[in-house]
Amino acid sequence: MSKELAEHDKLAYRLTQILVKLNEGESLDPLALAKEFGVHPRTIQRDLNTRFACLALRRVDGHYQLDSTHLGKLSFSDIEQFANLAGVRGLFPKLTRGFMRDLADRNANGTLLVKGYHYEDLRGKEGMFSQIEQAISTHQRIRFEYLKLEGRKSYASIEPYKLVNHGGIWYLAGKDGGELKSWTFTKIEHLNTLDTFTPDPSVHDTLTKEDGIWLNAKKTEVVLKVSPSVAGYFQRRNLIAHQVIEKELADGGLIVSCKVAHPNQILPSVRYWLPNVRIISPEGYQAALEAELRSYLQGVT
8 A cells, every 4th residue: 555545544534533523522632632543733733723624613621522503413424525525625626615515515416526535736727617516506518628539529418417536537427418428527628508407316326326437337247356465455445446345265365346337447456456466257357457467568678
């Protein structure tokens, strides 16, 4: 696991635990929290005063409390999402209180969905980002030009549903002629809003449940063998799309399955964990990976 990923996990865990305590009505002592999480008191002060600034916490005799009108109103999934968001301010082109409220909105009217913690630079595109947000909120079709490798492509009538952040990259998820698709936000140009449409409620469920940005409805099951040396990472949290631990092996390894819409949804993850992860099925996926690696090695020798 990279140092960056490990530090992010520690931060997300700490913020989640603090939010749980606040949500349950605890009065938090920064010094006690610093001791509990093994960090400097200034780190806890930054958590409470900066990362959770939009919560308007009450401070009484040096202790922090959540206002009584908000107690118990956050579900654990809300807390988990908000804790991650609070630690990645640079992810967003703006960070107003209204924007944070929308990020924490778990209902179908929310315009944003975050699935990552790295981020890209969106400076200069704030206006279009807001324009798409507005179109999603008001259920307006949009049209735009899209920069593909083979050239520009025009989309005349798209139903926008969510701006999705996956792995730090923003995508627009929407329907094109009834088919659910995604577009990289930074490749969208010359956007205009059109007439209104009636949204399909099932799309929001699909986007929330989907682990990635590959929106193909047809999924292929992939089975992996994970070595004992990295099994703990896969047991700690889902590292691949729709991950299921099928079996724990006698040597401490794992058999893990997942469902993907495209080989490129799983192959980069397997490459990252080489040589500790191998594709058992489909056999063609492992063969494609090995061919790619041979080609790479031939090119560097």
